[in-house]
Amino acid sequence: QKIPQVTLNNGVKMPQFGLGVFKVDNAADIKNSIKWALADGYRLIDTAMIYGNEQWVGEAIKESAIPRAELFVTSKLWNADRGYEETKAAFAASLKRLGLDYLDLYLIHWPADGYLESWRAMVDLYHEGKIRAIGVSNFEPHHLDDLMAHSDVVPVVNQIETHPIFQQKELHRYLTTHKIAHEAWGPLGQGKSDILVNPVLTKIAAKYGKTAAQVVLRWHIDRGVIIIPKSIHEQRLAENANIFDFSLTEEEMQAIAKLDQNKRLSRNPDDTE
Ligand code: NAD
Numbered sequence: 001q002k003i004p005q006v007t008l009n010n011g012v013k014m015p016q017f018g019l020g021v022f023k024v025d026n027a028a029d030i031k032n033s034i035k036w037a038l039a040d041g042y043r044l045i046d047t048a049m050i051y052g053n054e055q056w057v058g059e060a061i062k063e064s065a066i067p068r069a070e071l072f073v074t075s076k077l078w079n080a081d082r083g084y085e086e087t088k089a090a091f092a093a094s095l096k097r098l099g100l101d102y103l104d105l106y107l108i109h110w111p112a113d114g115y116l117e118s119w120r121a122m123v124d125l126y127h128e129g130k131i132r133a134i135g136v137s138n139f140e141p142h143h144l145d146d147l148m149a150h151s152d153v154v155p156v157v158n159q160i161e162t163h164p165i166f167q168q169k170e171l172h173r174y175l176t177t178h179k180i181a182h183e184a185w186g187p188l189g190q191g192k193s194d195i196l197v198n199p200v201l202t203k204i205a206a207k208y209g210k211t212a213a214q215v216v217l218r219w220h221i222d223r224g225v226i227i228i229p230k231s232i233h234e235q236r237l238a239e240n241a242n243i244f245d246f247s248l249t250e251e252e253m254q255a256i257a258k259l260d261q262n263k264r265l266s267r268n269p270d271d272t273e
Pocket of ligand 1: 019020021022023046047137138142159160184185186187188189191196213214228229230231236240241266
């Protein structure tokens with residue numbers, strides 16, 4: 001099954017599906033999950049400085065036989081590193097830990113005050129060819145309006161909490177209008193809700209011989225959203241990637257749209273310090 005690619009607003013192609021490694025905090029789990037994921041066809045890996053695992057991600061990449069150009073590696077700038085020089089230093093440190101000479105995507109992790117200076121540094125790194133695409137995470141429309149008023153470079157993606165009970169319908173429309181790709185974090189609701197036993201989803205799952213998790217992931221794909229579900233289990237990694245041989249009908253998409261409670265399970269970006 002072939003993983004679709006999305007073309008970002010700067011022309012760079014990004015896999016629409018990949019692996020998230022938040023809370024994977026030991027070398028063995030990182031290395032195994034990346035090894036299994038790559039064997040299943042995953043090419044996008046999403047990490048961040050604050051996850052504390054960039055070095056192991058780098059080692060896993062080095063141990064794989066996949067050519068660097070086929071991989072799509074994302075990392076993120078942490079709030080404590082806001083500022084122009086600080087951002088350049090933080091980026092260099094991430095790259096070093098990962099053992100890479102460029103990143104495919106670098107994101108401002110949260111809209112902490114000072115993001116304009118960080119963005120300026122990221123734009124310079126982008127123009128120097130050290131990052132193929134730059135974007136943001138957890139930005140609300142007012143942060144994006146501000147960023148775009150101060151820069152000619154529009155973020156390629158906004159990575160935001162998105163799952164069936166927090167669908168981000170308004171922000172999704174805003175992002176579409178501005179040609180910023182919508183990337184979901186917590187695409188399965190982070191295991192914090194009972195969404196995977198919701199009867200609307202289990203019924204659709206039964207029809208296709210899929211699991212509710214696969215239906216949720218497919219819903220994101222059919223909505224045009226980029227997803228990075230996390231698992232450290234071989235069977236679930238395979239299950240999550242096995243979503244490209246079916247698609248949902250208009251009626252099924254609408255039934256899932258109705259599950260939206262507009263309810264965050266995690267932190268509100270406006271509370272970023
Ligand atoms: P997720 O929605 O991907 O949920 C992961 C959890 O779902 C797993 O720990 C497991 O318990 C469960 N799960 C996975 N596959 C399953 C399956 N097939 N069946 C049943 N349960 C399954 O949550 P996440 O890891 O928080 O989000 C994905 C990625 O997004 C992260 O790993 C990270 O890379 C990124 N992220 C970014 C931010 C941000 O602020 N930018 C915040 C959180 C996460």
